[in-house]
Amino acid sequence: xxxxxxxxxxxxxxxxxxxxxxxxxxxFYLNTWVQSKHFSILRVKDNIPALLLCDRQHDRPNVAxxxxxxYVKRYHxxxxxxxxxxxxxxxxxxxxxxxxxxxxIIFSPYRQEIYEKNGLIQRLCGLYRDxxxxxxxxxxxxxxxxxxxxxxxIENFERIIPALVKLIQGHLALQEKSQQKDLKQQLFKYQxxxxxxxxxxxxxxxxxxxYIGIAADLNLKESTIKTYxxxxxxxxxxxxxxxxxxxxx
Numbered sequence: 001x002x003x004x005x006x007x008x009x010x011x012x013x014x015x016x017x018x019x020x021x022x023x024x025x026x027x028f029y030l031n032t033w034v035q036s037k038h039f040s041i042l043r044v045k046d047n048i049p050a051l052l053l054c055d056r057q058h059d060r061p062n063v064a065x066x067x068x069x070x071y072v073k074r075y076h077x078x079x080x081x082x083x084x085x086x087x088x089x090x091x092x093x094x095x096x097x098x099x100x101x102x103x104x105i106i107f108s109p110y111r112q113e114i115y116e117k118n119g120l121i122q123r124l125c126g127l128y129r130d131x132x133x134x135x136x137x138x139x140x141x142x143x144x145x146x147x148x149x150x151x152x153x154i155e156n157f158e159r160i161i162p163a164l165v166k167l168i169q170g171h172l173a174l175q176e177k178s179q180q181k182d183l184k185q186q187l188f189k190y191q192x193x194x195x196x197x198x199x200x201x202x203x204x205x206x207x208x209x210x211y212i213g214i215a216a217d218l219n220l221k222e223s224t225i226k227t228y229x230x231x232x233x234x235x236x237x238x239x240x241x242x243x244x245x246x247x248x249x
Contacts (some may be wrong), residue, residue, distance in 0.1 A: 023055045033153070042137045044137070051068035070114060078106075092133060094128060098151070100125070102120060102121050126165065183203040191236050197218075204246060211226060
């Protein structure tokens, strides 16, 4: 496939940023450079991983989600590839890449649960750090019936990962903005007497932000944030954050 078509594929994928079709279309467009049936994107914040996106083409679409959840809950600390990439000295928004074959995984429960059980034989990983300096992992997996990645595919992955990261960053930012807008609409709908500042504070609490983080985000004092919180909770008829989560999540 020529460079013009390659560029066109990136343009088409960029047009899907922030939309649900981005997840399901990512592998289709990536197959131009490197063929995979399974991808996952994870963020590791304060040494706690979270699955952001995942998908699989063709059969057993839930495999990607189950693998991601198993990794997050049980096997993150046994991922030598991640540990190697995360300790490299890279600046924010720079990228680094690596690869791993299933038979190189030392911890057998991790190898069996994620790889052998699902017919995965190889993984390519691109890592970058977001604005909070948290590592973001983009993983592509090769299945047994596909054979191992060729040298050409690995070179392609290393070459396109910086541009791919930009697309992923844009998609996640637009997706987060959309989710934030939905939360605000839910809050206003549930209690129309809420002020815009009270909604801004509650929506950020629902995102899991700390009061210090909310204060920095809104350029206000932490005491002011807690005042808005108290007023909002009174209007909502609740007293604690867990009650807020119960109402809207």
